Amino acid sequence: MRDAEGFFTGLPRRAQQALVRLAGSREAELHALLADSSERERLLSDEVAGLADALLAKESLVSTVSHEFRTPLTSIIGNLDLVLGEAAELSPAAGRRIEVAQRNAERLLALVSDLMMSADAAVHVHPRRTDLARLVDASLGSAQAHAQAARVSLSMNIPAPLWAEVDPQRIGQALDNLVSNAIKYSPDGGSVHVSGSIEAGRVLLHVKDDGMGMTAADADMVFTRFFRSPAVREGPIPGVGLGLSITKAIIERHGGSISCSTKPGCGSTFTVELPAEAAPAS
Numbered sequence: 383m384r385d386a387e388g389f390f391t392g393l394p395r396r397a398q399q400a401l402v403r404l405a406g407s408r409e410a411e412l413h414a415l416l417a418d419s420s421e422r423e424r425l426l427s428d429e430v431a432g433l434a435d436a437l438l439a440k441e442s443l444v445s446t447v448s449h450e451f452r453t454p455l456t457s458i459i460g461n462l463d464l465v466l467g468e469a470a471e472l473s474p475a476a477g478r479r480i481e482v483a484q485r486n487a488e489r490l491l492a493l494v495s496d497l498m499m500s501a502d503a504a505v506h507v508h509p510r511r512t513d514l515a516r517l518v519d520a521s522l523g524s525a526q527a528h529a530q531a532a533r534v535s536l537s538m539n540i541p542a543p544l545w546a547e548v549d550p551q552r553i554g555q556a557l558d559n560l561v562s563n564a565i566k567y568s569p570d571g572g573s574v575h576v577s578g579s580i581e582a583g584r585v586l587l588h589v590k591d592d593g594m595g596m597t598a599a600d601a602d603m604v605f606t607r608f609f610r611s612p613a614v615r616e617g618p619i620p621g622v623g624l625g626l627s628i629t630k631a632i633i634e635r636h637g638g639s640i641s642c643s644t645k646p647g648c649g650s651t652f653t654v655e656l657p658a659e660a661a662p663a664s
Contacts, residue, residue, distance in 0.1 A: 567593035
């Protein structure tokens with residue numbers, strides 16, 4: 383410090399004045415920079431808070447509207463069931479039209495259920511010892527009519543029993559979403575195959591289709607809510623982009639993970655990894 387003072391006092395007066403002016407200028411610039419940074423930080427904080435409020439408002443709106451839709455839809459479907467129960471009194475044309483209305487009402491109810499679940503911040507699960515082979519078999523059985531209409535073959539290769547500590551209803555929902563998607567994106571005459579195994583204490587389930595596949599960029603976004611790739615949006619395939627995001631939430635709530643391996647024109651394979659539980663000794 384003394385050396386610096388000695389150096390400064392040893393300078394010519396003009397040099398000392400120039401250094402003082404320079405120091406003052408740098409100090410003013412530093413104060414301005416700090417003030418600017420503080421203002422930027424405040425603005426950023428306000429923007430984040432505004433975004434959080436907007437997201438909460440959107441979730442609240444989705445949840446409220448979904449609840450309001452669910453009750454009348456359930457009533458509509460129930461009354462259509464009653465009418466179809468008296469099909470002998472209907473003309474064939476009237477019966478077909480009521481069946482169309484019923485299918486579309488059920489589809490809308492499924493969408494409302496997905497919206498309600500997507501608006502719920504937490505996915506509630508009740509794990510118990512479950513045979514995943516039975517869940518896969520039930521899922522493929524439920525999807526058989528859909529697959530036949532789309533002319534897509536279904537197959538599975540799962541060791542039975544395949545035990546895991548999961549919520550059977552939630553994992554069944556996740557499997558239904560994956561199988562339904564695989565059928566939806568498979569070509570006429572295509573196939574969907576579900577396989578499973580145990581590796582290092584983890585259960586692996588693979589749902590493979592030979593459909594259109596996706597680009598790497600689309601695969602990175604595929605589990606994002608409401609995401610639909612440009613190719614899908616331009617085509618006739620229905621959907622709103624909620625199924626896979628819900629599936630991911632269910633799997634992760636079980637302490638598992640889900641990933642997608644795909645290439646354009648080469649189909650897609652979705653891999654689910656869950657904690658395994660060995661069968662008890664007999």
